[in-house]
Amino acid sequence: EVQLVQSGAEVKKPGESLRISCKGSGYTFTRHWIGWVRQMPGKGLEWMGIMYPGDSETRYSPSFQGQVTISADKSITTAYLQWNSLKASDTAIYYCVRRQESAHDFEFWGQGTLVTVSS
Amino acid sequence: SYELTQPPSVSVSPGQTARIACSGDAFPKQYAHWYQQRPGQAPVLVIYKDSERPSGIPERFSGSSSGTTVTLTISGVQAEDEADYYCQSADNSGTSYVFGTGTRVTVL
Numbered sequence: 001e002v003q004l005v006q007s008g009a010e011v012k013k014p015g016e017s018l019r020i021s022c023k024g025s026g027y028t029f030t031r032h033w034i035g036w037v038r039q040m041p042g043k044g045l046e047w048m049g050i051m052y053p054g055d056s057e058t059r060y061s062p063s064f065q066g067q068v069t070i071s072a073d074k075s076i077t078t079a080y081l082q083w084n085s086l087k088a089s090d091t092a093i094y095y096c097v098r099r100q101e102s103a104h105d106f107e108f109w110g111q112g113t114l115v116t117v118s119s
Numbered sequence: 120s121y122e123l124t125q126p127p128s129v130s131v132s133p134g135q136t137a138r139i140a141c142s143g144d145a146f147p148k149q150y151a152h153w154y155q156q157r158p159g160q161a162p163v164l165v166i167y168k169d170s171e172r173p174s175g176i177p178e179r180f181s182g183s184s185s186g187t188t189v190t191l192t193i194s195g196v197q198a199e200d201e202a203d204y205y206c207q208s209a210d211n212s213g214t215s216y217v218f219g220t221g222t223r224v225t226v227l
Contacts, residue, residue: 044218045207062120103167104150104216106207109162110161
């Protein structure tokens with residue numbers, strides 16, 4: 001059974017750094033693109049970026065390029081989303097997703113990680 | 120940037136049919152996929168590749184495509200179908216992805 005299990009909720013202050021995680025299991029981690037989706041409070045879904053753990057190729061939405069970093073550790077089948085300096089506007093739920101290879105849909109979703117940035 | 124446009128809301132009585140349209144310039148070159156998000160839950164894929172249904176998704180969910188518009192149809196709507204629905208696709212290059220603006224389905 002494919003599972004994406006994300007790290008727990010975080011409360012941070014503006015300017016702080018943060019890395020949240022997403023552990024994949026039940027499939028070959030290096031053979032499927034894994035990405036991140038943002039949902040701000042009361043708003044819709046926004047695609048942030050995606051990575052192929054097999055060769056670390058990474059693509060970002062223009063809206064998030066330079067704002068976050070997506071990475072992965074193949075040895076522990078875990079993907080990461082990182083911020084160097086958080087802003088209040090980063091407050092949101094972040095979902096990791098696994099892309100289906102034949103159709104480019106996001107067939108599997110993590111449970112979501114709530115990030116709250118407040119002074 | 121590439122955008123997918125959906126109506127903000129659709130209201131339907133139980134047992135009736137709900138149709139949600141999604142417009143985008145990359146259709147039909149790129150596939151459309153649909154997600155259901157109930158309050159407080161992660162989204163769930165309900166339709167992929169325009170009209171394919173993942174295992175476990177009820178047959179009342181179907182998808183279709185015509186020109187630059189794709190449509191999610193929920194036949195015989197049930198109270199449990201009350202949720203937000205999002206279309207998703209790729210841009211013309213196929214290397215960047217986008218979600219639609221989202222449609223809230225209310226079961227009267």
